[in-house]
Amino acid sequence: MMQDLTAEEVERYADGEIAPESLPEIEAHLRDCSRCANAVLGVMQMKRAVRAAMPRFTPKRPLVLRKRASQTFVWFAAAAALIVIAIGSEMLVLSRNTSARELADLHSTILASANPIDVVSTDRHTVKPWFEGRVPFAVNVPDLSATPFRLIGGRVVFWHGRPGAYLLVSKGAHKISLFVFESLPSLGSTPQMTIDEWRANGLTYVAVGDVSRDDLEALRRAYGG
Amino acid sequence: MTEGPTFEALALPLFEPLYNYARWLARDAEEAEDLVQETYLKAFRGFGSFTAGTNFRAWIYRILRNTFLTSRSGLRGTPQVSIDDDPDRFEGLAEAATPETIFFSRANAAALQAAIEALPLPFREVILLSDVENFSYKEIAETLSIPVGTVTSRLLRARAKVREALRGSK
Ligand SMILES: [Zn+2]
Numbered sequence: 001m002m003q004d005l006t007a008e009e010v011e012r013y014a015d016g017e018i019a020p021e022s023l024p025e026i027e028a029h030l031r032d033c034s035r036c037a038n039a040v041l042g043v044m045q046m047k048r049a050v051r052a053a054m055p056r057f058t059p060k061r062p063l064v065l066r067k068r069a070s071q072t073f074v075w076f077a078a079a080a081a082l083i084v085i086a087i088g089s090e091m092l093v094l095s096r097n098t099s100a101r102e103l104a105d106l107h108s109t110i111l112a113s114a115n116p117i118d119v120v121s122t123d124r125h126t127v128k129p130w131f132e133g134r135v136p137f138a139v140n141v142p143d144l145s146a147t148p149f150r151l152i153g154g155r156v157v158f159w160h161g162r163p164g165a166y167l168l169v170s171k172g173a174h175k176i177s178l179f180v181f182e183s184l185p186s187l188g189s190t191p192q193m194t195i196d197e198w199r200a201n202g203l204t205y206v207a208v209g210d211v212s213r214d215d216l217e218a219l220r221r222a223y224g225g
Numbered sequence: 226m227t228e229g230p231t232f233e234a235l236a237l238p239l240f241e242p243l244y245n246y247a248r249w250l251a252r253d254a255e256e257a258e259d260l261v262q263e264t265y266l267k268a269f270r271g272f273g274s275f276t277a278g279t280n281f282r283a284w285i286y287r288i289l290r291n292t293f294l295t296s297r298s299g300l301r302g303t304p305q306v307s308i309d310d311d312p313d314r315f316e317g318l319a320e321a322a323t324p325e326t327i328f329f330s331r332a333n334a335a336a337l338q339a340a341i342e343a344l345p346l347p348f349r350e351v352i353l354l355s356d357v358e359n360f361s362y363k364e365i366a367e368t369l370s371i372p373v374g375t376v377t378s379r380l381l382r383a384r385a386k387v388r389e390a391l392r393g394s395k
Pocket residue numbers: 003004005029033034035036037
């Protein structure tokens with residue numbers, strides 16, 4: 001008969017970590033030796049008791065992972081507080097709330113002003129060159145004629161010290177602000193306004209409007225996102 | 226070209242277990258959410274460096290744990306002196322075989338929980354990973370970046386500490 005199990009063997013046996021080739025000998029010993037069998041039983045009981053005693057915490061908010069071509073969105077849904085956006089290889093951690101509300105407020109402020117846009121044109125061939133020299137990047141103004149969206153015009157905006165292109169787009173009676181920046185400071189979300197962000201052609205786009213998420217996704221597609 | 230499983234396929238089912246583990250590490254609901262959030266970010270960003278076919282669970286738990294250790298409360302809660310992983314010097318069997326162990330089956334769950342919560346992190350986490358999350362020693366070793374032998378000795382000592390605490394609380 002083999003010697004008593006070492007303390008480590010007792011542990012490993014209870015954890016199911018004994019190498020298969022050693023099992024027969026150990027199990028034979030456990031059948032004959034009440035001392036070792038008691039020790040193993042003690043560890044097994046403890047394992048079971050621990051599992052039963054430790055409450056399992058569940059997150060209050062569900063996690064949603066959404067994949068689009070070249071984009072993965074990771075966020076805790078149903079709450080404004082924590083939003084993460086993965087954009088291509090670049091990931092932006094969208095911190096709590098404030099930035100999204102700022103952009104939503106900017107959207108409302110521009111729409112409420114007497115002259116919301118500086119270049120008024122539904123012609124993208126007019127709007128695109130207007131931005132040249134005004135913002136440090138080329139602004140992509142796609143053809144929206146096959147979509148329910150209409151370009152109204154554009155202007156330059158500054159947000160957190162960054163120059164951006166602002167495009168005003170309509171869908172029926174609704175107005176959507178499309179902000180285009182080279183890179184995006186932390187954003188969040190806001191319960192009042194639908195916001196969508198994406199990255200295309202090396203630029204970050206943020207669309208804000210009181211329209212549905214589907215609408216903003218359609219606009220995103222029109223803009224190559 | 227064969228493609229391995231997507232990040233989502235591997236990571237999504239682990240959301241709740243990861244949160245549970247984060248909650249036990251951080252002992253705070255909001256911090257646990259932040260930890261999980263950051264873990265998913267890092268894991269997504271680093272997914273290219275994950276080798277398909279190796280253990281994703283251990284990989285992402287390791288990210289979570291390292292994120293915790295470098296967080297403020299992780300730094301606060303981690304002993305600056307490394308714990309003694311010297312395996313022997315341990316009359317484990319004699320101790321484990323004493324009749325007191327039998328009362329675990331009826332042990333007051335609250336006392337057991339308190340005993341585990343009071344353990345230093347290195348002991349608390351091996352018990353959580355082994356007994357609550359059902360990790361194999363190999364997975365625990367990968368998660369904690371320690372040898373498998375150390376997992377064994379650390380579990381042994383962790384359980385002895387719990388026994389001690391329970392005996393003291395009776
Ligand atoms: Zn024996």
